[in-house]
Amino acid sequence: MYQTFKRFALRLLPEKWVKTIEPSIRKSLTIVYQGGNYQCPVCQQSFRKFIPISNDVGFADELCPSCGSIKRMRLQWLFLHHELNIDYNLWTVLDFSPHRALSTRLCDIVSINYISTDYETAKEDRRYDITLLPEPDQRFHLVICYHVLEHIPDDEAAMKELYRITRPGGYTILQVPFHEGATKEDPAITSPEERLAHFGQEDHVRLYGRKDFSQRLRNVGFEVKERRYAKELGEEAIEHYRLNPDEVIFVARRPQD
Numbered sequence: 001m002y003q004t005f006k007r008f009a010l011r012l013l014p015e016k017w018v019k020t021i022e023p024s025i026r027k028s029l030t031i032v033y034q035g036g037n038y039q040c041p042v043c044q045q046s047f048r049k050f051i052p053i054s055n056d057v058g059f060a061d062e063l064c065p066s067c068g069s070i071k072r073m074r075l076q077w078l079f080l081h082h083e084l085n086i087d088y089n090l091w092t093v094l095d096f097s098p099h100r101a102l103s104t105r106l107c108d109i110v111s112i113n114y115i116s117t118d119y120e121t122a123k124e125d126r127r128y129d130i131t132l133l134p135e136p137d138q139r140f141h142l143v144i145c146y147h148v149l150e151h152i153p154d155d156e157a158a159m160k161e162l163y164r165i166t167r168p169g170g171y172t173i174l175q176v177p178f179h180e181g182a183t184k185e186d187p188a189i190t191s192p193e194e195r196l197a198h199f200g201q202e203d204h205v206r207l208y209g210r211k212d213f214s215q216r217l218r219n220v221g222f223e224v225k226e227r228r229y230a231k232e233l234g235e236e237a238i239e240h241y242r243l244n245p246d247e248v249i250f251v252a253r254r255p256q257d
């Protein structure tokens with residue numbers, strides 16, 4: 001029902017308008033999903049089920065009817081909450097292209113100085129080019145960089161900038177789409193159709209290999225751990241919060257000086 005509504009609305013209205021009204025429509029559906037089977041850790045609400053969704057290339061996900069979190073956002077929140085104690089640290093945090101559900105939740109934490117940035121739109125606090133960040137060295141205790149680097153032609157410059165602005169002992173947490181082979185990239189592939197065919201999405205400039213992505217982060221100085229955090233939480237949590245068990249969080253730590 002939700003997907004049908006959204007497709008119908010997108011046919012009639014500009015995408016910007018649909019994005020504006022989508023939270024109200026979604027929340028009005030909350031009553032349909034009322035129940036106690038599952039819980040969203042981001043907004044703490046419980047539901048009979050989450051809203052099943054899929055994108056144009058058939059990637060399935062599940063949306064929280066209340067805050068709009070998707071699987072990777074729920075896992076990110078659980079990681080920030082349980083592993084980095086985000087609620088209790090006096091941290092300065094920079095979040096690239098944040099998902100609305102998460103940025104709203106992080107904004108509510110009074111102890112952190114939360115700054116969001118998006119190069120494409122003016123809706124966030126800043127509009128930074130990730131390869132040339134107008135921020136001082138070592139400013140941030142935590143940088144969140146989810147699903148950004150696969151769009152950036154010079155990802156080495158971006159990784160160097162992420163390292164430069166992260167404090168010694170601080171973290172940059174990242175996600176990118178990856179596969180188990182070598183990184184696929186070719187600057188000659190520039191059309192949306194070719195990028196979709198080779199890299200999985202029309203605006204991606206590469207498809208990372210998992211090991212290579214970690215190595216590239218190590219090359220600029222980070223210590224890197226690949227955390228299959230949903231699996232670490234266990235089957236019960238995967239079901240209760242409706243997580244993707246195969247998701248990997250790349251946890252890049254700047255070593256202490």
Ligand SMILES: [Zn+2]
Nearest residue numbers: 040043064067
């Ligand atoms: Zn929620």
